[in-house]
Amino acid sequence: MDSEPHGRLDALQRDPYPHYERVRSADGLVFVAELDAWLVARDVDVREVLRRPEDFSSANALLPDVMPSPAALAVLGGGFGGRPVVVTADGDLHQRLRAPIVRGLSPARVAEVLPYTAERAAALVDAFVKDGQVELMSAYARRLPGEVIGRIVGLDPDDVPAVVHGGHRAEELLFRPLEEAEQVAAAEDVVAMQHILDRCVRERHARPREDLCTELVTSLTTPGELTLEHRHELVAHLQNLLIAGHLTTTALIGTTVLHLLRNPSQWELLCAEPERIPAAVEEAARYDSTLQGFRRVTTVPVTLAGTELPAGATVFVAFGGANRDAARHPRPDEFDITRPPGKHLAFGLGVHSCPGSQLAREQLRLTLAELTSRLPGLRLAPDQPVTMRPTMIHRSPHRLHLAW
Numbered sequence: 001m002d003s004e005p006h007g008r009l010d011a012l013q014r015d016p017y018p019h020y021e022r023v024r025s026a027d028g029l030v031f032v033a034e035l036d037a038w039l040v041a042r043d044v045d046v047r048e049v050l051r052r053p054e055d056f057s058s059a060n061a062l063l064p065d066v067m068p069s070p071a072a073l074a075v076l077g078g079g080f081g082g083r084p085v086v087v088t089a090d091g092d093l094h095q096r097l098r099a100p101i102v103r104g105l106s107p108a109r110v111a112e113v114l115p116y117t118a119e120r121a122a123a124l125v126d127a128f129v130k131d132g133q134v135e136l137m138s139a140y141a142r143r144l145p146g147e148v149i150g151r152i153v154g155l156d157p158d159d160v161p162a163v164v165h166g167g168h169r170a171e172e173l174l175f176r177p178l179e180e181a182e183q184v185a186a187a188e189d190v191v192a193m194q195h196i197l198d199r200c201v202r203e204r205h206a207r208p209r210e211d212l213c214t215e216l217v218t219s220l221t222t223p224g225e226l227t228l229e230h231r232h233e234l235v236a237h238l239q240n241l242l243i244a245g246h247l248t249t250t251a252l253i254g255t256t257v258l259h260l261l262r263n264p265s266q267w268e269l270l271c272a273e274p275e276r277i278p279a280a281v282e283e284a285a286r287y288d289s290t291l292q293g294f295r296r297v298t299t300v301p302v303t304l305a306g307t308e309l310p311a312g313a314t315v316f317v318a319f320g321g322a323n324r325d326a327a328r329h330p331r332p333d334e335f336d337i338t339r340p341p342g343k344h345l346a347f348g349l350g351v352h353s354c355p356g357s358q359l360a361r362e363q364l365r366l367t368l369a370e371l372t373s374r375l376p377g378l379r380l381a382p383d384q385p386v387t388m389r390p391t392m393i394h395r396s397p398h399r400l401h402l403a404w
């Protein structure tokens with residue numbers, strides 16, 4: 001791939017906020033070449049797109065930034081999946097695919113998993129609390145969400161590390177420019193994850209349990225029959241659900257702790273008044289939104305923000321841009337956990353809005369409860385500058401070195 005366009009995309013991904021600012025203050029919409037899309041970054045316009053799913057299809061929501069090489073594609077061809085999933089489906093198909101996920105992530109199911117989540121959060125902190133320092137992404141943020149969503153889906157705990165790893169590798173393969181050999185290795189890790197998910201599908205089909213994998217298997221197959229096509233579809237759904245469930249939450253744990261510690265008075269306030277934890281989570285989700293945006297494609301000619309778009313036009317719907325729009329959030333570039341709750345769009349809106357938002361919020365709250373109560377002296381390690389990962393879908397620090 002030509003390195004210069006990728007370099008510009010990389011720069012936009014690491015710091016998209018000046019781009020949002022620029023397009024918000026322009027007349028109408030602006031086409032942004034790096035994203036190959038019309039960038040929608042005002043709160044009012046993002047809401048309009050999300051409220052008109054029949055005019056703005058999700059078919060291109062997961063369009064990769066980088067097409068894998070033929071050798072990597074050949075490896076992927078030996079795996080499972082590659083079928084439409086809830087986030088890329090429209091209309092009736094979308095409703096059919098979403099229903100079992102909503103049931104599997106219901107408030108009651110989330111409540112059931114909370115004791116396990118609290119126990120795991122405490123155990124992960126136990127492992128480093130005496131060390132005086134930690135790299136939080138690897139020791140905690142990349143671990144808790146995978147364990148929790150693994151439990152909800154019904155994965156064998158021994159399989160969770162390979163499934164989490166496979167999710168990160170899928171993201172790298174589709175969104176980062178990797179060397180050829182690295183692409184093939186990443187594709188192999190993705191396929192290994194898919195085989196684990198396929199085993200889970202076959203086991204739950206034979207012996208149903210009270211878990212989300214069973215929920216998906218029973219609602220998307222006919223009784224007594226599990227065809228190869230069913231297995232491909234189910235692995236695609238599980239892979240999408242797991243990636244949507246753990247990479248996002250991992251990222252938000254990272255950015256939440258980062259911004260609290262970059263603003264030490266906010267961290268001190270939170271330690272003194274932990275009842276502010278839910279508000280701190282909302283502010284972190286608003287201020288540096290994990291899922292910065294997804295694409296949509298117009299199904300008919302539309303006029304948006306006064307700009308006429310033909311059918312088939314790609315728009316990039318920037319939740320992260322809407323969340324920094326001064327028309328909705330006064331002083332949008334200030335991280336302030338005391339701000340009155342304003343409606344941010346970090347978890348989307350409308351038919352595709354995030355069905356896992358409660359689960360994500362609970363994990364963030366438990367994390368902040370653990371860290372504020374056990375490590376109030378937490379600070380960013382002074383000699384380890386923080387860099388952001390170049391991604392629009394799982395915005396987070398690469399590494400987060402902390403000390404106390």
Ligand code: HEM
Pocket residue numbers: 058061086087088098101105149240241244245246248249252289290291294319345346347348349351352353354355356357359360
């Ligand atoms: C910090 C954590 C999270 C953030 C910021 C987040 C954000 C979002 C957003 C903005 C959407 C809407 C996408 C669109 O409009 O196209 C979405 C959809 C989705 N999220 Fe989340 N999410 C998070 C955690 C989770 C978790 C924990 C799960 C599952 C356990 C999950 C599962 C999904 C699924 C399946 C969809 C697609 C829904 C549909 O298309 O109908 N997410 N998420």
